[in-house]
Amino acid sequence: MTALLLVAHGSRRAASNDEIRALTDKLREQAGARFDDVRCAFLELAEPSIPDGIEQCIQAGATDIRVLPYFLSAGRHVAEDIPEEVSGKRAEHPGVRIEVVSYLGLAESMPALLLSMAS
Numbered sequence: 001m002t003a004l005l006l007v008a009h010g011s012r013r014a015a016s017n018d019e020i021r022a023l024t025d026k027l028r029e030q031a032g033a034r035f036d037d038v039r040c041a042f043l044e045l046a047e048p049s050i051p052d053g054i055e056q057c058i059q060a061g062a063t064d065i066r067v068l069p070y071f072l073s074a075g076r077h078v079a080e081d082i083p084e085e086v087s088g089k090r091a092e093h094p095g096v097r098i099e100v101v102s103y104l105g106l107a108e109s110m111p112a113l114l115l116s117m118a119s
Contacts, residue, residue: 001036001037001060001061001062001063001064002034002035002036002037002062002063002064002065002066003035003036003037003038003039003057003060003062003064003065003066004027004031004034004035004037004038004039004065004066004068005039005040005041005050005053005054005057005065005066005067005068006020006023006024006027006038006039006040006041006068006070007040007041007042007043007050007053007067007068007069007070007082008020008040008041008042008043008046008070008071009042009043009044009045009070009071009077010042010043010044010045010046011045011046012045017042017045017046020040020042020070021040023040023070024038024039024040035066036061036062037057037060037061037062039053039056039057040053041053041054043077043081043082043085049085050067050082050085050086050089051085051088051089054067054086054089054098055089058093058096062096063095063096063097064096064097064099065096065097065098065099066099066101067082067086067098067099067100067101068101068103068104069082069100069101069103069104070103070104071103071104071105072103072104072105073103073105074103074105074106078103082100083100086098086100
């Protein structure tokens with residue numbers, strides 16, 4: 001079973017975290033056969049944490065988890081913090097493939113999306 005874990009920063013503002021949860025619901029609806037499970041997790045300030053989100057995927061039966069950082073640039077969180085959080089879960093579950101995929105800002109469609117939003 002393949003799972004997608006969307007990872008956002010997290011906010012003290014509950015409405016911001018709810019936006020991520022709503023986006024996750026939309027991703028789940030549109031995932032089709034690509035992902036059996038779609039969830040979200042937060043680096044800080046909101047729940048679930050990244051390790052808890054990964055664990056939830058595993059408990060639901062995931063054997064392949066794609067961690068997608070919902071960040072626009074490769075700052076410290078993308079380059080260090082998220083991989084560090086993921087590595088601990090990899091060590092706990094060596095039979096589960098847990099891969100951090102490219103962050104949002106690297107998407108090839110980003111320039112076209114930004115231009116369409118500005119038009």
